[in-house]
Amino acid sequence: MADARSRFRTLLPRRSAKLVGGFAIVGAIVLFAILGPLIAQPPRDSDNASLQQPSAEHWLGTSKLGYDVFSQLAWGTQGSLMIGLVAGIIALVLAVVFGVLAGYFGGFADEALSLFTNIMLVIPGLPLVMVIAAYVQRSEGLGDFARSSVLVAIVLGITGWAGSAVVLRAQAKSLRSREYVAAARVAGEKAWRVIFVEILPNLVPLLAAQFIFGIIFAILGEAGLSYLGLGATGSITWGTMLNDAQTGQAVGTGAWWWFVPPGAMIAALGAGLSLINFAIDEVVNPKLRLAPENARKVRRAARAGVGVTETGVIA
Amino acid sequence: MRDIRQRAGILEAQHLVKDFRLRDGVRLSTLHAVKDVSFSLEPGRTVALVGESGSGKSTIARMMAKLETPSSGRVIIDGKPSADRGRGLAQYRRDVQMVFQDPFGSLNPFHTIRHHLERPLRIHHPGWSSSQVRNHAHELLERVQLTPASRFADRRPHELSGGQRQRVAIARALAPGARFIVADEPVSMLDVSIRLGVLNLLADLQREERLGVLYITHDLATARHFSDEILVMLRGEIVERGPSDRVILDPQHEYTKTLLDAAADPENLGMLRDEVRNGG
Numbered sequence: 064m065a066d067a068r069s070r071f072r073t074l075l076p077r078r079s080a081k082l083v084g085g086f087a088i089v090g091a092i093v094l095f096a097i098l099g100p101l102i103a104q105p106p107r108d109s110d111n112a113s114l115q116q117p118s119a120e121h122w123l124g125t126s127k128l129g130y131d132v133f134s135q136l137a138w139g140t141q142g143s144l145m146i147g148l149v150a151g152i153i154a155l156v157l158a159v160v161f162g163v164l165a166g167y168f169g170g171f172a173d174e175a176l177s178l179f180t181n182i183m184l185v186i187p188g189l190p191l192v193m194v195i196a197a198y199v200q201r202s203e204g205l206g207d208f209a210r211s212s213v214l215v216a217i218v219l220g221i222t223g224w225a226g227s228a229v230v231l232r233a234q235a236k237s238l239r240s241r242e243y244v245a246a247a248r249v250a251g252e253k254a255w256r257v258i259f260v261e262i263l264p265n266l267v268p269l270l271a272a273q274f275i276f277g278i279i280f281a282i283l284g285e286a287g288l289s290y291l292g293l294g295a296t297g298s299i300t301w302g303t304m305l306n307d308a309q310t311g312q313a314v315g316t317g318a319w320w321w322f323v324p325p326g327a328m329i330a331a332l333g334a335g336l337s338l339i340n341f342a343i344d345e346v347v348n349p350k351l352r353l354a355p356e357n358a359r360k361v362r363r364a365a366r367a368g369v370g371v372t373e374t375g376v377i378a
Numbered sequence: 379m380r381d382i383r384q385r386a387g388i389l390e391a392q393h394l395v396k397d398f399r400l401r402d403g404v405r406l407s408t409l410h411a412v413k414d415v416s417f418s419l420e421p422g423r424t425v426a427l428v429g430e431s432g433s434g435k436s437t438i439a440r441m442m443a444k445l446e447t448p449s450s451g452r453v454i455i456d457g458k459p460s461a462d463r464g465r466g467l468a469q470y471r472r473d474v475q476m477v478f479q480d481p482f483g484s485l486n487p488f489h490t491i492r493h494h495l496e497r498p499l500r501i502h503h504p505g506w507s508s509s510q511v512r513n514h515a516h517e518l519l520e521r522v523q524l525t526p527a528s529r530f531a532d533r534r535p536h537e538l539s540g541g542q543r544q545r546v547a548i549a550r551a552l553a554p555g556a557r558f559i560v561a562d563e564p565v566s567m568l569d570v571s572i573r574l575g576v577l578n579l580l581a582d583l584q585r586e587e588r589l590g591v592l593y594i595t596h597d598l599a600t601a602r603h604f605s606d607e608i609l610v611m612l613r614g615e616i617v618e619r620g621p622s623d624r625v626i627l628d629p630q631h632e633y634t635k636t637l638l639d640a641a642a643d644p645e646n647l648g649m650l651r652d653e654v655r656n657g658g
Contacts, residue, residue, distance in 0.1 A: 241483055242478045242479075242480050242483035242484040243483060243484050243485055243486040243487075245440075245443075245445050245478065245484075246476070246478055246484045246485075246547070246550070247486070247497070248445060249443050249444070249445065249471060249475060249476045250471070250475075250497055250498040250501060250550065250553075250554070251468055251471040251472075251498065251501040251502060251554070252497065252501065261488075261489075264488040264489075265486070265487070265488050
């Protein structure tokens with residue numbers, strides 16, 4: 064349907080430097096995660112000499128156990144992105160359930176759902192994740208699953224939704240009182256259809272922003288967990304690489320090629336996703352779009368010697 | 379008491395009361411928005427509900443459209459109490475539809491005009507095929523004079539003017555095949571120049587379909603022009619009711635007289651200006 068596409072077009076962020084930059088960074092990292100493992104040697108191959116400097120043979124050197132760091136980075140990128148994606152989706156679904164349903168139904172449902180959301184919100188995040196992760200990994204009967212990155216993603220997902228739920232609840236409450244929602248009810252629409260067809264499409268920019276926030280939160284959380292030794296020891300992520308580097312005393316031995324790449328990747332992905340998020344924010348709140356341009360105008364005027372500056376009126 | 383056969387085809391509000399509980403910190407207070415209001419709508423007749431902002435007119439509209447539950451009192455349709463849920467409510471919605479005040483707020487900015495018309499058609503005629511639904515949606519657009527229908531159907535609300543949107547809202551209210559329309563200040567948000575067009579359209583449709591219309595407004599002039607009966611509301615109560623000409627020409631209640639004096643009247647033109655100039 065042609066009009067379906069045009070309907071979504073108005074929800075898409077305008078092409079701006081932020082959006083292009085963000086997509087370039089994130090796209091490069093995703094491409095690396097897909098293509099890297101195809102060209103790199105197996106990440107657990109320890110036949111290499113240990114602690115080699117970067118060279119033509121080992122682009123990012125080797126670790127203390129003789130692993131190729133480039134190969135580890137390629138697989139680690141894949142692992143971290145998977146965790147981010149899975150945790151982001153879980154957090155988004157929970158945020159929609161708790162936030163949008165509370166906001167739409169109001170009354171007792173709202174009280175109960177927001178109470179739970181607020182409890183999740185005030186519990187300090189990382190310690191809770193650590194407790195749950197440690198508990199789940201020690202419980203019996205999980206087998207390999209207990210060491211898998213999927214489990215870490217699930218734990219991060221079910222602890223990372225509360226902030227988004229608060230935002231979505233407020234927005235859903237506001238949309239609920241719009242007349243088009245009342246009109247849909249008068250037309251005879253069922254509650255779930257009002258929520259998913261009338262309200263949710265108008266929340267798309269907000270959902271996208273919350274999803275990206277969830278991914279950043281999960282990837283940082285996973286890195287933190289793995290660094291503390293509570294992560295997915297069965298798989299390779301940026302966090303487990305950092306943990307290995309730490310236990311292998313990479314900093315003490317000056318093996319910068321071991322810990323700088325995963326750290327730089329975390330920083331780059333965080334920056335890229337945040338840039339996309341800023342671009343989405345400008346869709347939600349068009350005033351933000353004008354702010355940088357206005358600031359530029361004021362600066363230009365000040366340089367030209369007209370207008371008002373901090374020091375006073377010039378012209 | 380009229381017997382049930384006579385009351386078939388009549389929508390009645392019986393002793394409607396709506397109280398809102400307001401919470402200000404820990405203190406609770408009660409706002410009596412509507413106090414014991416009764417009236418009946420008959421096919422082919424228009425009843426105007428006139429009053430100032432906050433007099434409870436919109437609350438009555440929302441209760442008639444089943445968006446609010448009355449604190450007490452009943453809505454009776456065809457002599458039987460109306461249902462609040464399930465199949466009964468679906469049947470009620472087929473019979474009673476509403477046109478909202480704000481044409482900019484009552485259409486979902488995300489969806490096309492087609493969606494707004496096809497949804498009620500699908501809900502209330504589950505047996506229809508897609509092409510039947512589509513044809514009926516086009517027919518509805520033509521009946522509210524949005525032609526050619528195919529050009530309007532795929533547009534989205536923000537591409538239409540206020541008057542065009544309100545026509546879409548009227549078409550949507552007609553879609554389920556309603557016998558009664560609650561029009562909550564349908565033209566108050568429109569430019570003065572296009573109000574008459576929308577009201578005339580509503581009146582034409584009413585005549586053709588023999589609709590019972592509850593026309594809610596604060597404008598006595600259009601109330602007299604378009605309705606058979608006028609109810610004047612003040613702070614949740616109906617203070618005066620009667621045939622429209624009688625209410626306008628021979629008002630009994632003080633408040634009705636005040637309303638009439640406040641209305642723009644060609645004879646009073648320039649009076650305010652003179653008052654300001656001379657009175658100092």
